[in-house]
Amino acid sequence: NAGVTQTPKFRILKIGQSMTLQCTQDMNHNYMYWYRQDPGMGLKLIYYSVGAGITDKGEVPNGYNVSRSTTEDFPLRLELAAPSQTSVYFCASSWRETEAFFGQGTRLTVV
Amino acid sequence: AQSVTQLDSQVPVFEEAPVELRCNYSSSVSVYLFWYVQYPNQGLQLLLKYLSGSTLVESINGFEAEFNKSQTSFHLRKPSVHISDTAEYFCAVSSSGGSYIPTFGRGTSLIVHP
Numbered sequence: 001n002a003g004v005t006q007t008p009k010f011r012i013l014k015i016g017q018s019m020t021l022q023c024t025q026d027m028n029h030n031y032m033y034w035y036r037q038d039p040g041m042g043l044k045l046i047y048y049s050v051g052a053g054i055t056d057k058g059e060v061p062n063g064y065n066v067s068r069s070t071t072e073d074f075p076l077r078l079e080l081a082a083p084s085q086t087s088v089y090f091c092a093s094s095w096r097e098t099e100a101f102f103g104q105g106t107r108l109t110v111v
Numbered sequence: 112a113q114s115v116t117q118l119d120s121q122v123p124v125f126e127e128a129p130v131e132l133r134c135n136y137s138s139s140v141s142v143y144l145f146w147y148v149q150y151p152n153q154g155l156q157l158l159l160k161y162l163s164g165s166t167l168v169e170s171i172n173g174f175e176a177e178f179n180k181s182q183t184s185f186h187l188r189k190p191s192v193h194i195s196d197t198a199e200y201f202c203a204v205s206s207s208g209g210s211y212i213p214t215f216g217r218g219t220s221l222i223v224h225p
Contacts, residue, residue: 104154
C-alpha cells in the first residue's frame with residue numbers, strides 16, 4: 001500500500017497563478033484533510049471531507065477550494081496565489097476517530 | 112470546540128537523559144488523543160494514541176503518554192533519549208464535538224545533544 005500520496009513535492013508559483021495540489025489515498029478512508037504548516041504555528045486545517053461529495057471549511061479556507069468526487073482523491077486548488085500562501089501543505093486521511101495518515105507534503109513558494 | 116496547548120516550543124536535553132513534552136487539551140466531550148512525530152522534510156507519523164481503555168499508552172521506541180482526564184493532559188515521556196529522537200512532536204485531539212477532525216498543537220521541537 002502506498003498510503004497517502006501527494007504531488008508535487010515542490011512548486012514555485014508566481015503571484016496570481018493557480019495550481020492544484022493532488023492527494024490520493026489507497027486505504028479506503030472516509031475522512032480526508034488538508035493542512036498547512038507554517039514555522040512555529042503547528043498545523044492549520046484548510047478543508048476537510050467526511051466522504052465522497054461532502055466537503056467543509058476548516059480554520060483557514062480563504063484562497064483555496066477542494067472537491068471530493070471519489071473516496072480516493074482530494075485535490076486542493078489554489079486560485080490567484082498570494083505570498084501568504086507560501087507554506088508546506090499536508091494531505092491526510094483517516095477513519096473517523098482513529099489516527100490520521102499523512103502524505104510527505106508539498107512545499108509551495110509564491111513569489 | 113476543542114483545542115490543544117503544547118506548553119514548550121523547544122526542549123533541549125542531553126542524550127540518555129529523561130524528557131517530558133507537555134500537552135494539555137480542552138474539550139467538553141470524550142476525546143481521542145494522539146502524539147505524532149515529524150522528522151525534517153517529512154510528513155507526520157503516529158507515535159502513540161489513546162482511544163479508550165488503559166490511560167497509559169506506549170510506543171515501540173520507548174515513549175509513553177498518560178491520559179489524565181482530571182488534569183486534561185496527555186504528556187509524552189521517555190526515560191532515556193537518543194540522538195535519533197531529535198524531531199518535532201505534535202499533540203492532537205479529536206472528539207465528537209469537533210466532528211472527529213484532529214486539532215493539532217503548535218509542536219515541540221525536541222533537541223537531543225550528545
